[in-house]
Every structure is written in C-alpha cells, then in structure tokens.
Amino acid sequence: MDFKSNEKLHIMDHPLLQHKLSLLRNEETDTRAFRQIVSEISTLMCYEATRDLPLKEEKIRTPMGEGTFSVLAEKDPAVVPILRAGSGMLDGILTLMPSARVGHIGLYRDPATLEPVEYYCKLPSDITEREVLVLEPMLATGGSASAALQFLKGYGCSRIKLMNILCAPQGVEKVLTEHPDVDIYTAAVDEGLNDQGYIVPGLGDAGDRIYGTK
Ligand code: URA
Numbered sequence: 001m002d003f004k005s006n007e008k009l010h011i012m013d014h015p016l017l018q019h020k021l022s023l024l025r026n027e028e029t030d031t032r033a034f035r036q037i038v039s040e041i042s043t044l045m046c047y048e049a050t051r052d053l054p055l056k057e058e059k060i061r062t063p064m065g066e067g068t069f070s071v072l073a074e075k076d077p078a079v080v081p082i083l084r085a086g087s088g089m090l091d092g093i094l095t096l097m098p099s100a101r102v103g104h105i106g107l108y109r110d111p112a113t114l115e116p117v118e119y120y121c122k123l124p125s126d127i128t129e130r131e132v133l134v135l136e137p138m139l140a141t142g143g144s145a146s147a148a149l150q151f152l153k154g155y156g157c158s159r160i161k162l163m164n165i166l167c168a169p170q171g172v173e174k175v176l177t178e179h180p181d182v183d184i185y186t187a188a189v190d191e192g193l194n195d196q197g198y199i200v201p202g203l204g205d206a207g208d209r210i211y212g213t214k
Helices: 017-023 031-050 085-096 143-155 167-180 208-210
Strands: 009-011 055-062 067-071 080-081 104-109 114-120 133-135 160-167 183-189
Touching: 017 160, 017 183, 031 085, 031 133, 031 160, 031 183, 031 208, 055 104, 055 183, 067 183, 080 085, 080 143, 080 208, 085 133, 085 143, 104 183, 114 143, 133 143, 143 160, 167 183
Parallel strands: 009 183, 080 104, 080 133, 133 160, 160 183
Antiparallel strands: 055 067, 104 114
C-alpha cells in the first residue's frame, strides 16, 4: 500500500514540530522535558487537525462599531485520549480548545498477543454531535487505535480524526484499511516495528517516558 500519497494521512513537516520530535526521540530527554514537549507537539498538531472546522458568520459589536465575523459553526470537538499515553497529549490540545469535552478510552496491549483489551470507557453524552479527536501518541501495530475507532463508531460517532505523534507503517496501513474515513495526523512515519511491537527508531515507550515509570 502506497500510504504516503493517501490523502487521509497528514504528515506534518513544520520545522518546529520536526525539531521537537527529534528532542523526544533523544534518549537523554528526561521525563519533565519529554512531558512538556509532548504537550507542545500536541498543540501544534491540534492547530493543523482543526484547520477544516466549519465557520459561520455572526454579527458582533466591537467597541468601535458592528460587523459580521467568523465563529465556529459547531460545538467544539470532543477529545478522546486512549489511556494511558494519550492523556499526555490532552493538555496541549486543551490549550487551543479549552472548552472541548473530554472522553477516555482505556485499552492495553496484551503483551503475548499484542491485541488490544478494553478496560475503561467514559464519553461525553453529546459526543455524537461533535467531531472527535482521538489521541494516541504512538501508532504502532494500530491495534489499539483501530479498536478505539471501531468502538467510537459503534457508539455513533461519525466524524473522527486520529492524532499520533509518531507512526509505524503497519499501524498506518491498518487504520487506513479498516477506517478509510478517518484522517490521521502525525509528525512522522518511521521504518517499522521491532519484535516487541515498538516503533523503530521511534522514541521508546511513550507512556513510560511521559510518566517516568521506567
Ligand atoms: N507504544 C509506545 O509507547 N512506543 C512504541 O514504540 C510503540 C507503542
């Protein structure tokens, strides 16, 4: 699959984003810096992923007069981090969209089968009326992300975007095949996966590096 030319895959090549990603890759970047940079990258990615939000015109009185100006036409998107690493991206998203609603989906990867297992889910009651941004820093095999997207669609969500700081080709291919309607926003697609399902060269275990658990 020549996914790099797929219009649903948005690889963001902004120099600030690429520089920050390289800082994340560096094994010497400590927990505090790693967490901060994940947040900054998420803000930059959010800016790009919300570029096509529809606008409407509204009359607004300024201190100097009145005019017709653009405002968001719909409710703010809902943001759904996939626990646990996705939560590390949340602050950066809420920096740009402070009134966004937030849901959580808990999935872990069975170390033996590498298959996703759901253990938690709490979503905003009006999520089906909103665009949904799913947060998952690492799109590795794509198993967890694809399962989360399937779950959200089953719940009635119809407009979903997936935000991954870093991807493996296998994960991109899985999501584009199983969810051709979903846009993927990412800073890079790396070479592949090692035999434990980690992205190479990647940046290691995002959850462990965000939360300092290793
Ligand atoms: N999850 C991570 O945190 N890192 C990887 O490389 C793959 C999955």
